[in-house]
Amino acid sequence: MKLTKILICLLIFWTGTLSASPYFSFKKYQVEDGLSHNTVWCALQDSYGFIWLGTSDGLNRYDGRGNKVYRNVLNEKFSLENNFVEALIEVDKNLWVGTNSGLYIYDRDTDRFSYFDKTTQYNVYISSEIKKIIKTENGLIWIATLGQGFFIYDPKTEVLTQNSVQTSFVWDLCQSADRKRVYISSLQEGLLCFDENGKFLRTYEISLDINASDSYKVNCIQNIDGDIWIGAGSNLLSRLDERTEAIDNYSGSAFNFGAVHCLLKYTDKELLVGTDNGLYLFDQNTNTFQRADNPADPRSLSDQTINGMMWDAEGLFGC
Numbered sequence: 433m434k435l436t437k438i439l440i441c442l443l444i445f446w447t448g449t450l451s452a453s454p455y456f457s458f459k460k461y462q463v464e465d466g467l468s469h470n471t472v473w474c475a476l477q478d479s480y481g482f483i484w485l486g487t488s489d490g491l492n493r494y495d496g497r498g499n500k501v502y503r504n505v506l507n508e509k510f511s512l513e514n515n516f517v518e519a520l521i522e523v524d525k526n527l528w529v530g531t532n533s534g535l536y537i538y539d540r541d542t543d544r545f546s547y548f549d550k551t552t553q554y555n556v557y558i559s560s561e562i563k564k565i566i567k568t569e570n571g572l573i574w575i576a577t578l579g580q581g582f583f584i585y586d587p588k589t590e591v592l593t594q595n596s597v598q599t600s601f602v603w604d605l606c607q608s609a610d611r612k613r614v615y616i617s618s619l620q621e622g623l624l625c626f627d628e629n630g631k632f633l634r635t636y637e638i639s640l641d642i643n644a645s646d647s648y649k650v651n652c653i654q655n656i657d658g659d660i661w662i663g664a665g666s667n668l669l670s671r672l673d674e675r676t677e678a679i680d681n682y683s684g685s686a687f688n689f690g691a692v693h694c695l696l697k698y699t700d701k702e703l704l705v706g707t708d709n710g711l712y713l714f715d716q717n718t719n720t721f722q723r724a725d726n727p728a729d730p731r732s733l734s735d736q737t738i739n740g741m742m743w744d745a746e747g748l749f750g751c
Contacts, residue, residue, distance in 0.1 A: 455726040456711065458733060466499040468492050476520040476527075477744045484527065486517030491529060491538075502538075502545070510544035512536055521565040523573065523587075530562030535575065550585065550592040558583055558592075564604050569611035570628050576602035582616060584630050598624050598632055603651060608674060609658040615672075617650030623662060623672070636672060638664040640681055654695040656703065663692025669705060669714060684721050687712065696741045706738030 468490035519530030581596025648665030690708030
């Protein structure tokens with residue numbers, strides 16, 4: 433798996449229309465500014481306004497002025513035991529922290545971490561690399577792992593269940609527009625659909641070749657305005673229409689941008705597409721891609737791989 437060597441894009445300075453200026457420019461926040469590591473895997477702005485950054489060497493809390501780093505501290509049982517942080521979610525004001533080996537809960541009141549030690553009825557605990565955590569409309573917490581499939585935790589009953597039947601390697605999760613289904617991206621089995629309680633419904637194969645026997649690896653999925661947008665294989669963006677269950681594919685092979693790692697709504701008809709090779713705008717009216725960063729510009733990205741994006745209170749934030 434390729435690691436990002438770079439970038440926190442804290443703010444987009446570009447505010448005009450794309451026709452007025454062809455590229456975005458970025459303000460960067462890196463190790464020399466106080467970040468624990470330049471490889472950032474995930475970002476979250478919590479309900480208090482803090483921006484949390486999961487890196488390859490520690491969890492960072494940025495308040496707009498300074499940065500606090502949480503790492504493992506030898507012989508300190510309430511410190512974060514694993515420094516490789518890949519997934520974050522805020523649940524009831526506390527932070528759930530997914531690492532490359534298990535799950536931890538950050539208690540905001542005590543400023544302490546605890547290991548999530550719940551097990552299934554078969555005494556299985558979450559020990560694998562965690563790629564994504566979401567909380568669904570019915571209050572269940574879904575946890576995607578590489579190696580153990582996915583887990584569902586019910587905070588009310590404190591029951592943990594595991595599903596690795598359809599796939600053991602889950603890369604991403606998202607809810608449907610009506611909040612009644614959950615989509616799961618897999619390594620080889622395409623896009624999987626479950627009901628809100630975890631019952632398997634169906635599989636969608638994602639491929640440019642209608643005669644292909646195997647689906648592409650699904651790298652990321654995002655519900656945007658009622659459609660499920662999918663980054664799959666290499667140079668491929670797809671859209672699942674939930675009403676018709678039809679899948680449209682859009683090839684980016686002309687740009688050779690590699691895997692699509694993240695997606696974000698930009699305007700009503702434009703998506704931001706984060707890839708192995710830069711940032712792109714996808715126009716839904718013309719079904720075309722346009723490069724949004726300029727590798728030759730020192731104000732642009734320091735590295736071209738973009739692992740994630742979100743809107744914070746000030747502008748676009750990428751990692």
